Amino acid sequence: MTWLADLYETYQENLDQVGQTLLRKKQTFSLLPVGHAYRNAQIEVQVTPQGEFFSARVLSKEEAPTMIPVTESSAGRTSGVVPHPLHDGLKYVAGDFDQYVETKRKATTPYELYLKQLQPWAQTNERIKGIYLYLKKGTLIRDLVTEKILFLDGNGKLISKWTKELTDEYGLKPELFTVLSGTQDSAMVRFTTHEPGKIGETPVWEDPELQNSAIVEFAEGQNDIDYITGETTRVTESHASGLRYAGDMAKLISANDATNFTYRGRFVDKSEVAAVGFDVSQKAHNVLKWLIMKQGIVRDGRVYLVWGPELPESHSPLAGGAEFMDDDGLEDDLGNPKDHTQEEFAKLLKSAIYGPHRERLTADKVNIMILDNATPGRIGILYYNSTNQKQYLERIEQWQEHSAWRHTYFKEKRPYHYFGAPSLYEIAKATFGENANEKVLNNATTILFTCVVEGKKVPFDLVSKLSHRVSNPQSFEQRWQWKKAMEIACSMVNHYYFRAKGGCSVSLNKESNERNYLFGRLLAVSHVLESEVLKAQATSSRATNAERYMNAFSMHPVKTWMIIRKNLQPYLNRLSPGKKVYYSKLFDEIMNQFDQVDYTDKALDGRYLLGYYSQEYDIYHKTLGEED
Template sequence: MSWLYELYETYNSNVDRIGEVEKKRNGQEYTLLPISHTTQNAHIEVDITEDGEFHSARVIDKNHASTLIPCTESSASRSGKKVAPYPLHDKLSYVAGDYVAYSGATDKKEQYETYIQQLEEWVHSPYSHEKVVSIFTYLNKKQLIKDLVNEGILFLDEASNLISKWNKNYEKIHGEKPEIFGVATGGQESAFVRFNVYSPTKLLDKVWNDKSVYDSFIQFYNQSAKDADICFVSGQVLPSTERHANKIRHAADKAKLISSNDSSGFTYRGRFDKSGEAVSISYEVSQKAHNALKWLIHRQGRMIDQRVFLIWGNDKEDVPDLHEDTFSFFPVDLSEQEIKSNTLENYANEISKAMDGYRNDLSTHSKVNILVLDSATTGRLAVLYYRNMNKELYLKRLNEWHQTCVWVHRYRKNEDNKYVSFYGTPATKDIAFAAYGSKANEKLQKELMTRMYSCIIDGRKIPQDIERNCFYRTSNPVSMDKWEWEKTLSITCALINKREGYGVALNDDINNRDYLFGRLLAIADVLERRALGPEETRATNAIRYMNSFAKHPERTWTTLQASLQPYQARLGTKALDLSKLIDEVASRFEIEDFNNKPLSGKYLLGFYSQRRALYQKKKKETTNEGENE
């Protein structure tokens, strides 16, 4: 239950942000919910005057539909034919006293009666609110649907009943398809209505954003007696609950993290007679923990195929995300610097300094929580991974990851939407891209991201199947576009370098056969590319034969060397330096190592480093020539 306690503490640390509306990147709004409240997508907004009269109404745009509403334990978990009204805002069949008259659904009569009775109890309680009184006064008149029809929000058929499903026959009566049928997926009957109080003389907060209304309902609802028991999370004796929140990942999410409604199965029976004997959680803790979780997911969580990846701190919510690449917190373009210097040690030091910046203001109790959630069914949500660790240790492990699994990459874009070159670690989603390709489904991506946790946090080796997939895809460049292969190559080199620790810069002292074969392949690629010129975009023989080269290096090199002769002849003296380099690298082989044994991932390191060194040398020469002129 430690994750529940950490969420409970996070809520208590952010009580000043309750009800504060924030926006995600896609423009959707979210907030830290008060206890005894939830969110619901509303379709119709009705304005009521202070003296309880109908003023106006409108259909709500989908981008502004999310509404914070009070809820009871019963309404938060209602399903099927169960009658459990929300205390204030609810579906049309609950809030409209004239619903039966306009639909003929006599079985829905109980919904309004239960709703209005519950609202009346709130109005007559010591914790009543003037806005709630205005809404109750109006709804007690039982004329909501009549007013909405007159306002042009709802529409009736020839028999003066609500139209359940729109068809072209109704265009003769009402013209084009009304807006309400585009937002309420289940038809007019399923429309959710939210209420607001209008004043011509005063500027009033929206009812669903009014903190005094929140407090009014919380005090009213908490006065009702609940059975007290020891809370397994907080350790205190508090009113307990067996009904816990849903809508954790989004407004339509029915999955629950904690549930005990299976009294006939084996959820707890066989060991316990009642679910409370297995675990008891207080209503307050459950509400605060679940509301904090919803808020954090909207604020900084990421979701792939309904799997939630969440990282937060107990003192400060924002902590560096282990899924991100180095460029996310150290956005430096190496393109210009690479021309002047071939060493990357200074960038490694700068990355460490950037990570050290997060260590400021650390207290002795600073913790980081890592949580992964997913659901196997629509009703059950599971904790797949949870880790609570010291923040200093977390930053240390993250720094080690960004110092060891590194390479030079050229697939990120800056603020000007231009590709940049950066030194560092790829993001976990990009590792999934390298392992499974750009068309890999989200199920593969989320599984890989989950498995990478132990590599980053515990310093374990990267799983062999992931590294092997990356290696095989990189060794087959003709199967993908050039940009995709270049991205896959640099990411694969980062994973292999995590194990080997060779570094990006070319190392002339390494005489490993795989590394040397990779260097030969790079020289052949550069030589042919220079001979073809910038206008020719076809793949070189080195790239075309790369897959064969990885499996049978000696035999394939013989073919490649023969294919280089026409290009060496075309370049003439301009090919001398590369021809000499081929001889120099080949001379480093031990005779018994020059064979057809398949190459390991080290050959990719040699290939990339040698190719990069040759391009860097060419850039320097071009730059120097330009300066001399």
Template sequence: MDDRGHFISASVVDKNEANTIIPCTEASASRTSNSVPHPLFDKLMYVAGDFAKYCEEPKGTPYEDYMAQLSDWCESPAAHPKVKSVYTYLRKGTLMEDLIKYKVLWLDGQGKLADKWTEELENRYGKRPAIFKVSASDQSEAFVRFAVHVPGDVEPRLWRDMSVQNSFIQYYEMKLTDYDLCYVSGRELPYADKHASLKDQSKLISANDTKGFTFRGRFRTSREAAAVAYDVSQKAHNALKWLIDKQSFTIDGKVFLVWGTENLNVPDPFADSFTLYDHEDETQGIGDSTHKEFAKRIRMAINGYRYDGDYKSEVIVMVLDAATKGRMSIVYYRDMNKELFLNRLQYWHESCFWLHRYRKDSENRTVSFVGAPAARDIAFAAYGPQANDKVVKGLIERMLPCIIDGRKIPFDIVRSAIHRASNPVGMEEWEWEKTLSIACALVNKTYEKEGFDVSLDTNCQDRSYLFGRMLAIADRLERKALGREEKRATNAIRYMNAFAQRPMRTWTIIQAAIQPYQARMGTDANFYNRLLDEVGSQLQPEHFTDKPLSGLYLLGFYSQRHELSNFKKNNDTVEAMDNEDDEQEEI
């Protein structure tokens, strides 16, 4: 429109340009189903005086309420000439008619606004109009924004015009006359009766229960519980909303958020080690030197977030949850020194580590990495990929103290991961491999004082570790005898769960089952036979019982299997164990 309130043109806004800065009142920012208009830009039912002519008549008086509020702004000392132009045009009550004439809105056969685009309308009007391509609901829910063209003015868009924004701020400050002591700033400031919503219309601060009186017996009014100034509330809530949109993740309504006070970007404590350093495929054997290299890379990645002069910087870890619709609370809050946070995070990645092969690189290739699994992946290992979101969010919250406070991982989580890793027959191979490596990382963290590594510890005399090694040897022997063409599970894999519960009895069954394969391989089985004898000789007589194995058997199984898959051909002592294709088959 022009500066005299005359309609010029209209168009449908593309989704890429739909972001609109709008002025809001305290009531309109938190409106739900009530008729509470925004001061300038709003839906058709508020801004169109002829809305009822083309649509079902709305409840209440939205247009009258909107115009009364806009008129009050235009008559105030802070009035803006462009806003007056909008008021002059809307007072004519011809907005819907003009939009229809300009082919922005479309009517059906009865002269009403069409709810949706139908075949009948396509036959009448031709191709699908733009309004039906960008709007998720019917046309009556369209949002309207205004531009006023003034000669010599370079910014006609009111949502981008800073002078219009300042005009509303001045006007609204005049309307705020209810002062009270702000509990945040400690000053007498205009009181905020209603506060902004964060996610899904949920609020952190709310006290509208004037009938049930949830604060009865403690306070006479809600203000005695907490009084927050309007500008303080707006700044805090909008900053938190921006942070949530920028760098949080949400599971079943629970929001997990981490940020730095000086530098917003800090390492994500919920992520795995793969996200911290360069995504290089670790195809070489995993020995002590490789683990040292991994630890070095972790330190270098963490050090990238350090700054020597930034001594006062803090890191905030916050978890918000909506217990009921409309009510959100902070269920976890931790404010800690940035240096301490980085040290704790570094320790987590260096102590809860194992070799994993389930991540993808930029070219969608499976790559190996040594490090800690992500919190989501721990939930995957403990409860499976079909776990309920409520269970997953609960586990991630329980893992927070383990990551940033150095506490022990709850044993029920470790036990659940061990149990699932011991049932490979019930999963696809990729799922089991992922579960196995994550379970090994959790077990390694649980027994971190023993100093286990991915590389095989031939000096370890632990009963569970030795039994796990024997299981891996039996699995490898049978797999070599079957060849690449045979895809069925080996006896060691099929009896893995029973073996963890009753190792002596189950080993007798497995040993009998692999004898035909030993005979089939002939002298080629000598290496495996000698290895079985070597490991078995380390077991003491009192170890041969049916006492269930601890999670260390998974470490022995994984390390022994990994060691066998990385042997190189030596005609004097060792046969060729694997080539690249075989290793890929193991993955």
């Protein structure tokens, strides 16, 4: 339950943010008060204080998230009939629902339960009273049909699905069908009051007085010991849903299976497991929703979240080196890309991570959480950890340094280069392919995420798979995709084999006699030599022998090198005398670096990719006088 205590503490530290509206990715949100939740509304209805219908409109998807009051039961409702206190679906708020939708008659309808619950609140609040008086008339759907918000079929029932024939009949497709994912009868309605002639009225769902009124009105339940605070207080067995987005029904805490294996042999009923205070549960879940909306990264339902009192929101373990830099670090005054040396980029990265005052790093707690669906109705915590800000930022820095390589990306078709680690999701895609199953990519990203925040070594099987995939250039649709994967593979190989030494430089190490590195150099020289001849013959699109034999070379380097070297001779003969001497000397120089016992046909590991990249980079940039 540590995560609950940490979230509760975070809420208490941000009480001044309650109700404050924020905007991210075109969505408005705020830290919810106790007893409130976000739900997506599709229809807004205005009524007069006297209970008369005034107007209605369809809400866009951006306007849909609405802060609504909820009861303890309705906050986590799934399939049961449990009404919210005010804003709710048509089957709850429309007294004429049964007239327009085919339903099975029940002893007590959702509308009757809703109205019974709303009545006491209406007696204590004038704005709620106006809404109650209107809804009590039971004419909501009729009024919405009149306003051309809802539409009926030939039998006088709500149209279940909009068809092309209906478009031909009515003209354009109605707004409601563009924002609804289900049928018309599943639409949710939010209410507000409007006094004709009055300007600047606060909508009901944004009214602080109404929010406080709802908290008091629906505060009821039994007392017990709260296992989080240790205090005797009102506890709850129903916990909130809607954590990742307004319509998310998956819950973190749930125990509604009393007939199978949930308690067998351990507890008589669920209340014996643990009791959580209503206030604690509400605040913890509400601040978790707020944090996810404010700074969480959600990919295919999986949530990556890091938070702390003074932690910059942009400092995510998922980010690549370029994402820590602003445009000033990547572009000159004219907006042109800048190439930095590896040392320059390291300084820029430190400045971006720590800011100007590294010595002021605090020991404030940093919380790290990964969430995902366990089942469609349950969300599980895949990972939870706490550290301090100093250690957290230092581990991000270490990851960027130990996984550093030269990477290329394009902005407006112009190449940019940076030194550092690639983003974790890009590593996963390079390892398993662009079209890999999203669950596979998410699982790989999560493993890498834990490596960053815990300062662990990248798993060997991931490095091996990535190296093997890059060793087969023919499997990539585009050459730039292979080059990108090659750079990412070099980052991970660098991290795995040279992490303890602070990483391997992109600069060519002519002193290294490590066999994998040397074999990689041989292959690179072969590729560059042949590419130069093919380019001169205007056949540069053809794959070189080095590319075609790369996979075989990684498995049997000596045997395959003999084949490549033999095939290379005609290309060597086509070079100018000076170039021929240059490449011949380069081959001899590399061969002389080998220790006799290392020149074997044993399979290569990923380190040969470092030799390949650095040798190729050295040849192409030598004449330009560039350094890394």
